[in-house]
Structures are given as structure tokens and as C-alpha cells.
Amino acid sequence: MNRVTFAVFAVAVALAALIVVHGGHSGKVLLPEKRESLREVDKMIPSGYSFEALLNDLSLTTTTRSSIVASMDNVYDTSKLTAGHVLSLFTDAATNEVKRIVYNVNADQNLEIQNTDSGDWRSAVKDIPYDIKIETIKGTIDSSVYQTLIDENKDPRLAVLLSEIFAWQVDFAFSVQKGDSFEMIYEARYLNGVYKMPGKILAAKFINSGDPYYAYYFKSDKTTEGYYDENGNSVQKIFLKFPLQYKYISTYFTYRRIDPVNGAVEPHRAVDFAANYGTPVVSIGDGTVIDAGWRGEYGNKVVIRYNEEYTTTYGHFSSFAKGIKIGAHVKQGQVIGYVGATGLATGPHLHYEVRKFGTLINPLSINPPAGKPIDSGDKDAFAKITSTYAL
Numbered sequence: 001m002n003r004v005t006f007a008v009f010a011v012a013v014a015l016a017a018l019i020v021v022h023g024g025h026s027g028k029v030l031l032p033e034k035r036e037s038l039r040e041v042d043k044m045i046p047s048g049y050s051f052e053a054l055l056n057d058l059s060l061t062t063t064t065r066s067s068i069v070a071s072m073d074n075v076y077d078t079s080k081l082t083a084g085h086v087l088s089l090f091t092d093a094a095t096n097e098v099k100r101i102v103y104n105v106n107a108d109q110n111l112e113i114q115n116t117d118s119g120d121w122r123s124a125v126k127d128i129p130y131d132i133k134i135e136t137i138k139g140t141i142d143s144s145v146y147q148t149l150i151d152e153n154k155d156p157r158l159a160v161l162l163s164e165i166f167a168w169q170v171d172f173a174f175s176v177q178k179g180d181s182f183e184m185i186y187e188a189r190y191l192n193g194v195y196k197m198p199g200k201i202l203a204a205k206f207i208n209s210g211d212p213y214y215a216y217y218f219k220s221d222k223t224t225e226g227y228y229d230e231n232g233n234s235v236q237k238i239f240l241k242f243p244l245q246y247k248y249i250s251t252y253f254t255y256r257r258i259d260p261v262n263g264a265v266e267p268h269r270a271v272d273f274a275a276n277y278g279t280p281v282v283s284i285g286d287g288t289v290i291d292a293g294w295r296g297e298y299g300n301k302v303v304i305r306y307n308e309e310y311t312t313t314y315g316h317f318s319s320f321a322k323g324i325k326i327g328a329h330v331k332q333g334q335v336i337g338y339v340g341a342t343g344l345a346t347g348p349h350l351h352y353e354v355r356k357f358g359t360l361i362n363p364l365s366i367n368p369p370a371g372k373p374i375d376s377g378d379k380d381a382f383a384k385i386t387s388t389y390a391l
């Protein structure tokens with residue numbers, strides 16, 4: 001590569017990175033009604049920042065502050081303000097008065113705090129009005145789905161969505177090979193003409209060592225929302241395969257592990273997932289919390305019981321999610337706590353155990369039953385989906 005093409009290449013890479021980074025805080029701003037008179041300033045919420053600190057920064061009158069706080073009653077719990085999320089302030093260009101505050105709650109919603117014409121404040125959590133475009137992407141893998149997307153200048157977050165859909169069919173860590181291929185039809189989210197992020201995957205195909213796997217998104221009154229293969233069978237199981245998005249597995253399930261500290265041979269009948277501090281950890285199925293609290297070497301620990309057969313144990317949480325206590329009911333995918341290093345842990349990771357009829361088994365080799373197939377009354381509606389999104 002000569003110097004000029006390298007420079008062009010570098011700029012392209014930098015642009016791609018910018019788009020991706022910007023996409024991460026997507027959808028922060030809704031157009032104010034009187035845009036021309038308002039000035040917008042965006043800031044990233046710093047760590048440890050509170051809503052009270054925010055209001056103090058704005059040098060508002062005490063009356064205005066309490067009016068804003070009152071407007072948020074039963075609308076949004078400001079203790080959930082999260083570092084790294086974007087907050088946009090709209091001030092009157094002439095008077096410098098704060099007219100509107102928009103906090104990007106998550107990928108789907110904004111909290112809008114608005115000064116009305118009558119002078120009082122109203123708050124509401126609103127869906128971000130993305131423009132949705134149905135887009136298709138195909139790729140052939142050289143090293144990984146992620147790398148293929150990067151190489152094609154596509155959003156690498158699609159790789160995570162694909163691996164979540166086919167988590168039970170394809171081992172994305174070990175069995176993906178050069179020459180495998182994929183195709184996805186998905187809702188791309190745009191705001192004011194700018195691409196923000198992938199939305200729902202409508203249909204996906206993955207060919208692994210010549211074997212094709214299909215998944216079509218479907219939901220109705222009779223059929224549970226989810227992904228179904230070309231025959232209408234669920235590609236999901238009653239449990240999620242992984243309880244978090246992890247970086248790598250730091251310790252596998254083994255009956256003989258040499259302890260790094262004292263050299264003794266001890267079993268590790270669990271899997272340790274290395275992940276960033278604060279990474280959300282979810283329940284793998286619908287169940288009941290049967291233990292939650294500080295438990296010695298486990299640190300902050302949660303145990304969930306799903307049915308007669310299965311329980312899972314999660315250790316070293318930095319903190320518990322709201323409402324997680326003994327007796328609480330949890331849904332599949334519900335956040336129960338956050339990765340940490342409490343108890344006996346050298347760094348942030350999730351210690352994860354699965355018990356079947358009380359016996360510890362390898363979490364990576366469980367084979368739970370599949371979810372229910374498409375309801376027989378939905379056959380025609382599902383056939384329409386598979387032909388609309390033919391792969």
C-alpha cells in the first residue's frame with residue numbers, strides 16, 4: 001500500500017470508528033419544536049454524577065429546580081442516571097434560559113423534561129422516533145463475523161445480535177470457520193438521516209461448515225415472540241446459553257484445576273466469564289430468586305431456581321439489580337446484577353454454576369428443551385414471513 005492509499009484507508013477506518021462510536025449514544029436528541037431559537041449542548045454523563053448535581057450546574061432558581069423534580073415524579077427514577085449516556089440541554093439563544101433537557105435512557109427511549117408555554121415543567125419518557133429502513137447484509141467469513149463486518153464497513157454490533165440468535169445452534173467461539181457465511185435482514189435505525197444502530201433482526205441465515213441455519217422473527221397473540229426456523233420450530237431454548245456478554249472464558253468447568261495460589265489440585269465445577277466491571281448479568285430463564293446476598297467467597301451471590309431440575313448460581317457481583325431479593329420472580333433475560341470482583345476474585349468476572357437435580361454440571365454442555373414452535377393457527381402468517389424475508 002503506498003502512502004496515499006494508506007492515508008485514504010486510514011481516514012476510512014477513522015470514519016468507520018466515528019460512526020460506530022457515535023452510534024453507541026444514538027438517538028439522543030429529538031428536534032425541539034422551535035429549533036431556531038434554542039441552542040443545544042450535549043454532554044456525556046460523567047461517572048458518579050447525580051441528577052441533583054446536574055440541576056445545580058444549571059444555576060436554576062430553587063422554584064424551577066423543585067418544579068423540575070416534581071414533574072419527574074412517577075416518570076423516571078433519576079437515581080438510574082448512567083455514566084456515559086448523553087444529556088442534551090436546550091437553552092433559549094436570546095435569554096440563555098434552560099427550556100428543555102433530554103436524557104438518553106437507552107437505545108429506544110429518551111427522557112424529555114420540557115418547559116411549557118405556561119411556564120411549568122413536564123416530564124415524559126418517549127420512544128425515540130427512528131426512521132426504520134429494512135436493510136440486508138451478507139458476508140463470508142475469513143476469521144470472524146465481527147471482523148467480516150468491520151472489513152465491509154458495516155456495524156459490528158450486528159455480530160453480537162447474530163450470535164445471540166444462533167447461540168444454541170452455532171458455537172461462535174470455536175466452530176466458526178473460514179468460508180462460513182451469513183445473511184441478515186434487519187431494521188436499520190436512522191435519526192435525521194444519520195444511521196444510528198441496528199434494530200430488530202427480521203431474518204437471519206448462518207452457514208456453518210456447509211450446514212445452513214435459519215431464523216425468522218415472529219410474534220402473535222398465540223405464538224411467543226422470538227426466532228423460528230424455516231419449519232416454524234423455535235431456535236431458542238427455555239434457557240439462554242450465556243448469562244452475559246463476556247470477553248472470554250477465563251476458567252472452564254473441570255474436575256482438576258491447579259490452584260494458582262497454593263498449587264493444590266481442586267475442581268472448578270463452574271465457568272468463569274471475564275467481563276468488564278459493571279457488565280449486566282441476566283437470568284437465563286423464567287424463575288425465582290432463592291438466594292441473594294453476601295456469601296463469603298462468592299461475594300455478592302444470586303441463586304435462581306427455574307424448575308424442578310435446574311438452578312444457577314452467580315457470584316462476585318459488584319451490585320444487585322433493583323428488586324433482586326429472595327422470593328423475587330425473574331424473567332428470561334432480566335438483569336439480576338452486575339459483574340464485579342466481590343468475595344474471592346482476582347479481577348472482575350462472573351462465576352457461574354449450573355445445578356441439575358442439585359448436582360453441579362458443566363454450564364457449557366447443558367441441553368435444555370427448545371421453546372414452543374409456531375402455533376398451528378399461525379402457519380399461514382409465518383409462511384408469509386418466510387417468503388417476504390427469503391434468505
Ligand SMILES: [Zn+2]
Nearest residue numbers: 270271272351
Ligand atoms: Zn469461578
